[in-house]
Amino acid sequence: MTTQLEKNEPGLMAKAVKEGVFAGLIAFGMFLLFVGIETYQDINNQLVWRTRWGLLAIFVAIAAIGRFLTVGFIKPHLDSRKLAKAKSGVLEISDQKSFFHKHFLKIALLFLVCYPFLAMLIFGRQGSLKYVDNFGIQILIYVMLAWGLNIVVGLAGLLDLGYVAFYAVGAYSYALLSANFGFSFWLLLPLAGILAGFWGIILGFPVLRLRGDYLAIVTLAFGEIIRLVLINWTDVTRGTFGISGIAKASFFGIWSFDVGAANNFNKAWGLPSSSVYYKIFLFYVILALCLLTAYVTIRLRRMPIGRAWEALREDEIACRSLGINTVMTKLTAFATGAMFGGFAGSFFAARQGFVSPESFVFLESAVILAIVVLGGMGSLTGIAIAAVVMVGGTELLREMEFLKHVFGPDFTPELYRMLLFGLAMIIVMLFKPRGFVGSREPTAFLKERKAVSGSFTKEGHG
Amino acid sequence: MATGTTMTSNTASNMAGDTLLKVEHLSMKFGGLMAINDFSFEARRGDITALIGPNGAGKTTVFNCITGFYKPTMGMITMRQKNGEEHLLERLPDFDITKKAKVARTFQNIRLFSGLTVLENLLVAQHNVLMKASGFTILGLLGLPAYRTAAADAIEKARYWLEKADLIDRADDPAGDLSYGAQRRLEIARAMCTGPELLCLDEPAAGLNPKESLTLNALLRGIRDEGTSLLLIEHDMSVVMEISDHVVVLEYGQKISDGTPDHVKNDPKVIAAYLGVEDDEVEEIEEKLDKGVIEEGTV
Numbered sequence: 001m002t003t004q005l006e007k008n009e010p011g012l013m014a015k016a017v018k019e020g021v022f023a024g025l026i027a028f029g030m031f032l033l034f035v036g037i038e039t040y041q042d043i044n045n046q047l048v049w050r051t052r053w054g055l056l057a058i059f060v061a062i063a064a065i066g067r068f069l070t071v072g073f074i075k076p077h078l079d080s081r082k083l084a085k086a087k088s089g090v091l092e093i094s095d096q097k098s099f100f101h102k103h104f105l106k107i108a109l110l111f112l113v114c115y116p117f118l119a120m121l122i123f124g125r126q127g128s129l130k131y132v133d134n135f136g137i138q139i140l141i142y143v144m145l146a147w148g149l150n151i152v153v154g155l156a157g158l159l160d161l162g163y164v165a166f167y168a169v170g171a172y173s174y175a176l177l178s179a180n181f182g183f184s185f186w187l188l189l190p191l192a193g194i195l196a197g198f199w200g201i202i203l204g205f206p207v208l209r210l211r212g213d214y215l216a217i218v219t220l221a222f223g224e225i226i227r228l229v230l231i232n233w234t235d236v237t238r239g240t241f242g243i244s245g246i247a248k249a250s251f252f253g254i255w256s257f258d259v260g261a262a263n264n265f266n267k268a269w270g271l272p273s274s275s276v277y278y279k280i281f282l283f284y285v286i287l288a289l290c291l292l293t294a295y296v297t298i299r300l301r302r303m304p305i306g307r308a309w310e311a312l313r314e315d316e317i318a319c320r321s322l323g324i325n326t327v328m329t330k331l332t333a334f335a336t337g338a339m340f341g342g343f344a345g346s347f348f349a350a351r352q353g354f355v356s357p358e359s360f361v362f363l364e365s366a367v368i369l370a371i372v373v374l375g376g377m378g379s380l381t382g383i384a385i386a387a388v389v390m391v392g393g394t395e396l397l398r399e400m401e402f403l404k405h406v407f408g409p410d411f412t413p414e415l416y417r418m419l420l421f422g423l424a425m426i427i428v429m430l431f432k433p434r435g436f437v438g439s440r441e442p443t444a445f446l447k448e449r450k451a452v453s454g455s456f457t458k459e460g461h462g
Numbered sequence: 463m464a465t466g467t468t469m470t471s472n473t474a475s476n477m478a479g480d481t482l483l484k485v486e487h488l489s490m491k492f493g494g495l496m497a498i499n500d501f502s503f504e505a506r507r508g509d510i511t512a513l514i515g516p517n518g519a520g521k522t523t524v525f526n527c528i529t530g531f532y533k534p535t536m537g538m539i540t541m542r543q544k545n546g547e548e549h550l551l552e553r554l555p556d557f558d559i560t561k562k563a564k565v566a567r568t569f570q571n572i573r574l575f576s577g578l579t580v581l582e583n584l585l586v587a588q589h590n591v592l593m594k595a596s597g598f599t600i601l602g603l604l605g606l607p608a609y610r611t612a613a614a615d616a617i618e619k620a621r622y623w624l625e626k627a628d629l630i631d632r633a634d635d636p637a638g639d640l641s642y643g644a645q646r647r648l649e650i651a652r653a654m655c656t657g658p659e660l661l662c663l664d665e666p667a668a669g670l671n672p673k674e675s676l677t678l679n680a681l682l683r684g685i686r687d688e689g690t691s692l693l694l695i696e697h698d699m700s701v702v703m704e705i706s707d708h709v710v711v712l713e714y715g716q717k718i719s720d721g722t723p724d725h726v727k728n729d730p731k732v733i734a735a736y737l738g739v740e741d742d743e744v745e746e747i748e749e750k751l752d753k754g755v756i757e758e759g760t761v
Contacts, residue, residue, distance in 0.1 A: 299603055304585075304592035307578075311586040314575035321529065321567050322587045322656055323560030442579045444617065446624075446633040450579075456638035457577030 016072030024064030031059045105381065112287055116280040125276050132279045134395050137351060140286040141344055143387040146371040147293045147380060148340030153369065154377035155297075155306065156333035157313030157460015158208075159216040161365055162223025165203075166196040166338040168230060168360035170345020175243040175355045176236065185249035189346050196342020200335040208330045211316075223365055230357040242356025249350045251281065282351050289347060293340050294380050300336070302443045309333050310378075310443075313460035367391075370421075374428055376435025377459065385436050390421070481542060482507040482691050483528070483565075483660055488537035490523050490715075497523045498715040501537075505660070505708070507544075510682065510692045512702045514726075515712035516735055521695045522570060524712070525664055528693075529567045530556030541565060543659055561590050566658035568649045570665050570695075576638030580629055580648055583637050584620035587655035592616055623651040627681060643674040647681065654685065661685060663694040667701045679705050703727065711735065 036056035039049045100107065115136055119128035145167060152160045173192040177183050183191075207218045230237045237243065248257045255265040257278040265281075266273050300306040308329045311319050319326055349355050371390050375383030397413045397420070404411050432438060438454030483505040490498040498520045505511040513521050526532040528539055528551060539551040541563045549563035559565050575583050585592070595612030596603075624630040627647040632640060637648060646666060653661055666682070667675050675698065682705055686692055696702045702709060702723065709726040711719040719729040726732055 296603070303596055303603070304589050305596075307582060307586050308589050310578060310582075311575045314577050315573050317531075318569070318573035318575065319586075320531075320556045321560060321569070321573070322589060322652070323557050324586070324589050325557050325561075440577060442582055442634065444581055444585055444613075445579070446581055446617070446621065446630075448634055450634050452577055452579060452636045456636040 012076065013072060016068050019071045020064045020068030023067035024060050027060045027063030028056070031056055035059055108384075116283050120276070120280075125272070125274050129276050129279060132276065132283050135392060136283045137279065137286055138395065139388055139391045140283070140290050141348060141351075142368065142371060142391045143384050144286065144290045144293050144344045144347075145341060145368045146375065146383045146387050147290065147297060148337050148344065149368050150337075150372050150375075150378065150380070150383055151297060151300075151309070151340070152333055152337035153372050153460075154379075154383075155301070155313065156309040156330060157458070158330060158333065159212070159219070159460070160334075160337070161216050161220035161362075161369065162226075163219075163337070163341055163368055164360045164362070164365040165223040165226040166200060166341030167345040167348070167364070168226050168357075169196045169199050169338075170342030171349040171355045171359070172230065172237065172243075172345075173342065174346035174349040175246045178247045179243060179245075182247075185247070185346075185350050186252060189343060192346035193339040193342040196345065197335040197339035200338025201331055203338075204331045204334040208327060208334065220362070220365075223360075223362060227357050227360050230360070237357075240356060240358070242354055242358070244354045246349050246353050246355065248278065248353070249282065249285065257281065282347075286347055286351075289343055293343075296336075297380060305329065305332060307443060314458050370425060374425060374435055376432075376437040376439075376454070378440055378457070379435070379437035382435050382437030389424070393417075393420070393424070480507050481505070483693065484538075484540040484542070485524070485528070486538045486540070488524065488527060488539065489535050490520070490527055490532060491535045496715055498527070498534075501712070501715065501717055503710045503717060503720060505691060505693050507659075507691050508686065508689070509707040510686055510694065510705050511708045511710065512706035512723075513693065513695050513710050513712060514697075514699075514702055519712040520715040521712055522664060523715075525567065525662055525693075525695060527552070528559075529565060529662060530554060530559040541660065560656050560658070564657065564659040565662060566653035566656045566660075567662040568646075568653050568664055568666065570668065572642075572645050572649055574637040574645055574649060574652070576636060578637060579634050580624065580637050580640070581617070581620055581633045583648060583652050584623060584655045585616055587652045588616045588619065591657075619655060623654055626654075626684060627651040628677065643670050643678075646670065646674075646678070650681065650685075654690070658690060661690050661692050663692060663696075665695050665697060667696055667698040670698075675701060 036052060037049055038052055039047055042048050116128070116132050119131040119136075122128070123131060145163070148166075149160065149163045152158050152163070170192040173195045174185070174188045177188050177191070178185070203219070203222050207215065207222070210218055231239050233239075250256045251265055255263050255268050257265055265271075266277055271277060301310070308319065308324050309332075311322075311324070312326060312329055312333075316326055319329070348359070352359075367390065371386045372383055374390065375381075375386030394414075394417045397417050400413045428436070434454035439451040440454070440457055441451060442449060481504050485504070486502050488498055488501045489496065501520075501524065503511075513524060515521050523532065527534045527537075530551060534552050537552065541549045541551050541559075543549070543564060549559075551559055551563055551565065554563060560567075575586060578586065592609075592612060596609045621630070621633075624633055627650065629640075629644060629648055629651065632644065637645065640648060646669075650661075650663065650666065663682075667678055670678060679701060682692060682694075694702075694706070706723055709719075709721065709723050710717060711726055711729070711732050713735045718731045718735060719726050721729075
């Protein structure tokens with residue numbers, strides 16, 4: 001094997017050099033105007049240009065050397081490793097799973113339960129606020145939203161670009177009903193879910209006869225309609241000002257988290273006054289909501305309705321030939337997904353204390369959909385990982401102070417998050433076209449439960 | 463609408479040989495094209511009825527009308543069940559034709575749920591039974607034992623058909639992973655899991671090798687002997703002549719012959735339709751064969 005490689009060596013090196021030079025030339029052509037020339041305004045407000053040959057040289061050198069190394073060394077090395085593996089006869093599938101891999105879900109759950117206390121232990125009471133709120137709660141909200149959308153997109157195969165509408169319905173249901181009628185969080189949480197599910201059905205009736213691209217466009221429009229109604233129906237929603245001072249959630253009505261209240265949680269337990277305890281409480285609420293979503297999804301998949309959803313994704317016509325009422329099946333998928341969106345929305349309103357149409361723009365729908373696709377449609381674990389990567393990643397970008405030393409003091413990493421988002425998605429889709437977890441767990445088995453490879457499952461046609 | 467389509471007749475006859483499916487004056491127009499023109503035939507209970515004809519004769523269109531995928535322009539399709547219930551198929555939505563009228567079908571281009579396992583494919587087919595048992599999901603979510611027994615029964619039924627279709631060893635593999643012949647058999651097994659009284663097969667032997675054709679014949683006979691009648695479209699004459707009890711021949715949307723396989727085989731009109739003889743030659747042959755001897759179907 002090595003002899004074979006050595007035999008190829010002279011030709012290989014020549015090829016590597018050639019490809020390296022070629023890559024350098026392409027990079028030079030591409031970056032000449034973008035990087036090599038910079039325009040700026042001088043003191044007289046005139047637009048002048050200067051050259052940055054040094055930076056251009058670095059770009060070209062990276063491209064050329066990178067290509068040279070890839071062709072000359074990395075690829076032959078990878079190939080020889082693959083060949084060695086094939087010769088030794090060890091298939092990658094038969095590799096023993098590591099302890100971490102086998103017990104991943106249990107470890108992850110244990111970590112999540114301990115997470116707020118770990119954060120408090122490490123960063124102190126006020127220091128942990130950021131980790132519990134910005135990372136913990138924020139990520140879990142998106143996990144829940146993505147798991148809700150997963151029912152519609154991942155299981156039933158209906159492309160829904162307006163999912164944020166149901167999130168908005170849930171949030172405004174809580175905000176308005178609690179402000180006007182003084183209902184508590186625990187009453188309004190299920191109510192918001194039911195209202196959102198109801199809106200899902202109302203939208204579903206006219207829309208679900210459409211398929212594929214047409215369905216996507218109409219759901220997109222529905223998302224925008226809800227947002228525009230929220231902006232323009234100022235008598236009720238107060239328009240772009242939003243609704244502020246939304247009541248906090250209480251500890252099942254026993255203790256309140258309002259500072260002035262007599263049954264204040266911190267006072268009752270003799271804790272120093274800090275908002276971190278409320279955040280920790282919210283963390284566990286959203287964690288419980290996420291687990292509920294996961295539990296219901298897992299149970300539903302093993303029920304006839306869940307199987308019908310997946311069958312619908314695979315082939316709608318075959319479904320109808322088997323006596324499945326596809327309209328009802330689609331509606332239940334839409335309503336169930338919308339309901340979880342509504343739960344998440346009412347939680348969001350309680351956590352934020354403020355809702356405005358700004359929070360429910362199309363970008364949110366796109367991010368949630370991206371999480372579902374990136375995670376692997378239908379897979380709860382994959383989607384949770386994708387949510388951590390996507391949402392946690394953007395939060396992490398705010399922390400990247402050291403990048404300022406590299407790119408200069410006026411570099412704000414948050415502004416590049418969409419760029420990095422796109423880049424990350426392209427890379428993931430190149431290497432894992434079916435998402436992080438591409439395979440699907442069968443819902444029933446006779447002898448052994450074998451995961452179904454992603455190459456067999458379909459994405460649905462709407 | 464559902465009430466209007468169900469008529470319970472008093473004489474509930476369970477005897478084999480009575481009419482199961484009656485198609486009367488069926489016509490289907492696509493724009494200006496008359497795909498089926500005043501087509502009538504009957505399928506008897508316990509029979510394997512074959513619908514044959516040259517390419518483009520309208521066989522699949524007839525199938526789609528019977529199974530509700532097309533709404534016929536004219537005509538009446540009556541399905542009479544064992545218990546005497548009658549359904550007018552042209553008035554039912556497609557899924558109710560399987561659910562209520564108990565007519566199942568397969569497709570010319572196989573339509574399996576390729577990402578689901580073989581077993582799951584058969585469980586999806588039992589959707590309506592399981593939905594009822596799970597109290598439309600709500601009772602099932604609570605984990606009541608009634609649903610659990612129903613689910614176990616469904617798996618047993620699936621196991622039975624997997625054994626019949628010789629797929630039991632592949633039960634936990636994705637359906638898309640099966641060979642072509644196995645996919646055909648799975649599609650038939652899946653249709654049978656809906657518990658039909660009439661099974662409509664659209665070219666079940668297409669693309670099968672001779673050996674697979676033989677096992678298919680055995681499977682179809684087994685299905686008939688268990689009390690499900692069959693209606694099949696087929697090009698493979700070895701299959702048609704071998705297993706069918708009754709053959710209907712269709713050309714240009716019109717029936718040209720109707721009878722036993724032997725009768726149809728010797729019908730000059732059928733020979734003409736398949737071999738492409740000129741019209742006047744058909745008349746010549748007919749004259750030679752002495753008009754009165756062969757009873758032709760209504761043309």
